[in-house]
Amino acid sequence: MAFDSYTLRNQFPILQQTAYGYPLAYLDNAATTQKPLFVLDAIQDYYRSFNANVHRGAHFLSDRATNHFEQARERLAHFINAPKNSHVIWSKGATEAINMVAYGLEHLLQKDDEILITSLEHHANLVPWQQLAFRTGARLRVLPLTSNGEWENEYQKYFTDRTRIFAATQVSNAIGVSTPLKTMIAEAQKYHAFTLVDGAQAVAHYPVDVQDIDCDFYVFSGHKMYGPTGIGVLYGKSQALEVLIPYQTGGEMVRHVAYQATEFNLLPYRLEAGTPHIEGAIGLAAACEFLTQQDRPALLAWEQKLANHVYTRLIKEGGIELYSPEKNTTLVSLSVPNIHTIDLNAYLDSKGVAVRAGSHCAHPLMAQLGVSGTLRASFACYNTLEEADQFCDVLLEAIEILGDD
Amino acid sequence: MTDFPTPHTVKQQLQACRSKEETFKALVTLSKALPRLSGEEKTEDNKIKGCESAVWLIVEEDAGRRYFRADSDAKLMRGVLVAVISLVTGKTQQAIQEKDLKAELAELNLSSYLTSSRSNGVLAILQALQA
Numbered sequence: 001m002a003f004d005s006y007t008l009r010n011q012f013p014i015l016q017q018t019a020y021g022y023p024l025a026y027l028d029n030a031a032t033t034q035k036p037l038f039v040l041d042a043i044q045d046y047y048r049s050f051n052a053n054v055h056r057g058a059h060f061l062s063d064r065a066t067n068h069f070e071q072a073r074e075r076l077a078h079f080i081n082a083p084k085n086s087h088v089i090w091s092k093g094a095t096e097a098i099n100m101v102a103y104g105l106e107h108l109l110q111k112d113d114e115i116l117i118t119s120l121e122h123h124a125n126l127v128p129w130q131q132l133a134f135r136t137g138a139r140l141r142v143l144p145l146t147s148n149g150e151w152e153n154e155y156q157k158y159f160t161d162r163t164r165i166f167a168a169t170q171v172s173n174a175i176g177v178s179t180p181l182k183t184m185i186a187e188a189q190k191y192h193a194f195t196l197v198d199g200a201q202a203v204a205h206y207p208v209d210v211q212d213i214d215c216d217f218y219v220f221s222g223h224k225m226y227g228p229t230g231i232g233v234l235y236g237k238s239q240a241l242e243v244l245i246p247y248q249t250g251g252e253m254v255r256h257v258a259y260q261a262t263e264f265n266l267l268p269y270r271l272e273a274g275t276p277h278i279e280g281a282i283g284l285a286a287a288c289e290f291l292t293q294q295d296r297p298a299l300l301a302w303e304q305k306l307a308n309h310v311y312t313r314l315i316k317e318g319g320i321e322l323y324s325p326e327k328n329t330t331l332v333s334l335s336v337p338n339i340h341t342i343d344l345n346a347y348l349d350s351k352g353v354a355v356r357a358g359s360h361c362a363h364p365l366m367a368q369l370g371v372s373g374t375l376r377a378s379f380a381c382y383n384t385l386e387e388a389d390q391f392c393d394v395l396l397e398a399i400e401i402l403g404d405d
Numbered sequence: 406m407t408d409f410p411t412p413h414t415v416k417q418q419l420q421a422c423r424s425k426e427e428t429f430k431a432l433v434t435l436s437k438a439l440p441r442l443s444g445e446e447k448t449e450d451n452k453i454k455g456c457e458s459a460v461w462l463i464v465e466e467d468a469g470r471r472y473f474r475a476d477s478d479a480k481l482m483r484g485v486l487v488a489v490i491s492l493v494t495g496k497t498q499q500a501i502q503e504k505d506l507k508a509e510l511a512e513l514n515l516s517s518y519l520t521s522s523r524s525n526g527v528l529a530i531l532q533a534l535q536a
């Protein structure tokens with residue numbers, strides 16, 4: 001294999017530590033990933049060498065900062081194969097990007113219009129639509145997907161002439177399945193609905209081509225793909241971005257302001273009020289570059305191998321409910337009857353294993369699965385087979401101790 | 406179910422633990438002494454806010470003394486509940502309020518395994534006991 005996670009790991013200084021005397025096994029990558037030196041250096045370099053506000057000063061540093069900032073946009077556009085740089089709008093993250101769309105489309109919604117989401121959504125791709133429905137009198141509808149990420153029968157009936165917005169995740173954060181994205185988008189397009197894809201859990205693992213997906217909007221967060229926190233992207237087709245009412249206004253997004261009226265700037269600036277997160281944009285661009293330099297299919301194959309290794313080991317044990325699929329996923333989501341996931345988490349933590357227990361911001365999905373929460377181990381390119389085994393070993397120990405009734 | 410332990414036994418059991426693993430085992434053992442609440446008793450009103458797992462607490466008074474019944478859907482938390490309740494049950498409100506429960510829990514080795522958000526839950530429980 002062209003890549004070796006043990007070497008790549010050296011790029012991540014944070015991983016070279018122990019937790020309570022045990023090797024730290026960081027398996028909470030679906031929540032946030034660690035950052036390689038390449039990204040850390042890019043951020044440092046910005047502050048050490050060319051920090052200035054962008055698009056403003058006609059001076060040496062401001063020109064440099066602006067150049068790097070706009071190059072960052074270009075790199076992101078390239079990373080997701082957006083046709084033009086101006087289709088990339090900076091946001092705080094996936095959540096803010098979805099809110100930008102939910103507020104920006106409000107003026108086009110009417111009573112009894114329908115907003116369709118899937119049953120696998122993170123609250124970030126659910127609550128903004130629900131609240132939009134409350135504000136406009138539109139109806140929120142939920143397209144049921146099975147826990148394998150497949151269609152329920154008769155899915156077509158959920159798409160109607162009233163469907164104005166269809167929002168779906170590409171990969172479920174809670175159970176790791178990929179959704180049938182392209183067929184869903186194609187179906188929504190028959191009804192001329194706006195389509196939004198939540199790529200938060202996809203970008204770190206899968207190559208993304210927004211033109212191929214053909215959605216109107218695509219959103220993701222930098223911190224889940226080896227980039228910094230507080231930065232993310234709203235991609236949109238030009239016609240789609242053009243109709244959005246800016247949900248924030250202020251400086252940077254204007255061309256001319258008088259007390260009577262304001263002329264807004266062109267895209268992308270029209271949707272980026274205020275001084276942007278310059279350091280974040282530069283750091284995220286560095287994360288894209290870091291990923292692009294890797295053998296990405298090999299990274300994905302490795303992450304899937306780790307998840308599959310854990311899945312295979314645990315299924316053999318019996319008595320463990322697995323909610324993630326056996327293959328084609330980079331995480332394992334499970335529960336153990338009669339043992340609270342929080343207790344499992346506490347035990348794993350005490351032995352240096354960092355995972356996530358709970359509902360994963362997906363209460364309705366947990367209800368569909370009939371659990372209050374799951375334990376999730378999620379893998380990144382720097383994880384090792386030893387860490388996967390450490391997780392399994394400690395989990396089995398925890399079950400032994402906590403299962404004593 | 407075993408008898409509700411005295412503060413002395415709780416102390417002996419928890420202080421004897423030499424590792425986190427032993428503390429977990431001791432908490433599991435303690436948890437078995439907690440009489441579970443019925444479904445009707447697990448109301449929103451009885452629920453303590455701020456805990457990662459669901460925790461319910463019922464306070465009863467008899468002849469000026471307070472008795473506590475509690476439950477949680479997490480076993481380790483039930484063990485912790487047995488430990489804290491043993492410290493306060495059967496005492497007057499004033500006596501309970503005068504106690505430094507945080508310090509007593511720390512003496513029982515309990516601060517060590519509690520993660521910060523989890524101990525926030527425990528702090529909420531202590532507040533409820535001392536209310």
Ligand SMILES: Cc1ncc(COP(=O)(O)O)c(C=O)c1O
Nearest residue numbers: 093094095122124173200201221
């Ligand atoms: C599928 C999915 N969508 C959206 C989000 C929200 O991302 P952020 O909190 O970075 O805005 C997350 C993060 O957990 C996620 O997993």
